[in-house]
Amino acid sequence: GDDVIGLRAEAVGALARVDRERVTEFVGELLRPAHRIAAALHHGDRDTGLEHHAQLWSARLVTLAGPAERERQRQHRIGADLDGGAAGDAGTRGAAADDQRVAELAAQIDADYGDSDVLLVGVLKGAVMIMADLSRALAGQYPMDWMAVSSYGSGTKSSGVVRILKDLSVDISGKDVLIVEDIVDTGLTLSYLVQNLQSREPASLEIMTMFRKPEALTSDVSVKYVGFDIPNEFVVGYGLDYAGRYRNLRDVGTLAKHVYS
Ligand code: 5GP
Numbered sequence: 001g002d003d004v005i006g007l008r009a010e011a012v013g014a015l016a017r018v019d020r021e022r023v024t025e026f027v028g029e030l031l032r033p034a035h036r037i038a039a040a041l042h043h044g045d046r047d048t049g050l051e052h053h054a055q056l057w058s059a060r061l062v063t064l065a066g067p068a069e070r071e072r073q074r075q076h077r078i079g080a081d082l083d084g085g086a087a088g089d090a091g092t093r094g095a096a097a098d099d100q101r102v103a104e105l106a107a108q109i110d111a112d113y114g115d116s117d118v119l120l121v122g123v124l125k126g127a128v129m130i131m132a133d134l135s136r137a138l139a140g141q142y143p144m145d146w147m148a149v150s151s152y153g154s155g156t157k158s159s160g161v162v163r164i165l166k167d168l169s170v171d172i173s174g175k176d177v178l179i180v181e182d183i184v185d186t187g188l189t190l191s192y193l194v195q196n197l198q199s200r201e202p203a204s205l206e207i208m209t210m211f212r213k214p215e216a217l218t219s220d221v222s223v224k225y226v227g228f229d230i231p232n233e234f235v236v237g238y239g240l241d242y243a244g245r246y247r248n249l250r251d252v253g254t255l256a257k258h259v260y261s
Pocket of ligand 1: 186241
């Protein structure tokens, strides 16, 4: 982080420190004006009309629900479809955006790769959440790229025949590559992906997944880093969807019956 020229941290820090609480509190639409206002005020720029805005915004900021309350409201809206409903606590839904586990994995990855630049390859769309959390927990340099694949086949089981919807934008030959996955179920999608990427002759190719189901243990892909082994059930949240929904749920859980019926 020392290489990055700061956003005048001393000026905006109080408003825009990007920790979880602040991100929750200052939802996106508020964040940008808050930066501008803080920077203008820092420069003593009181004739821009921004001061007036600053007063308005700070009035709005304090009337925003606090982080805990806002999270409760979010949970109530999105989490209501999970088993146990909105009131179910994260513990009973299995580990989700578990900072502790992500930090452990990051430390292990940092230790394994030392100072070499490793290309993180995220598999869209599910891996967006774990990629965001993992990459920010890593201490080394980890460039990122993305692939999108779609599995041919019907129902919820993948067939292993995979179509590349979006390919990498960089050449990986001679590079260390770490695939970042949300979940490995049968492992068929991943084994295709590994085969495909191996043919491009990277220096090394490993896999990290946040969740793994028991069935994957019988497949031929070897996953080096696993967040959690979970029961053989269809789960949503933390990047995982059902018909495009629930990805932005913080927790991971199974869906309540009323969603299917
Ligand atoms: P596999 O080829 O390993 O059977 O399936 C991999 C893909 O299927 C994952 O990347 C994910 O998109 C999807 N998938 C597998 N299990 C689940 C699950 O429990 N919930 C959700 N939402 N998607 C899953």
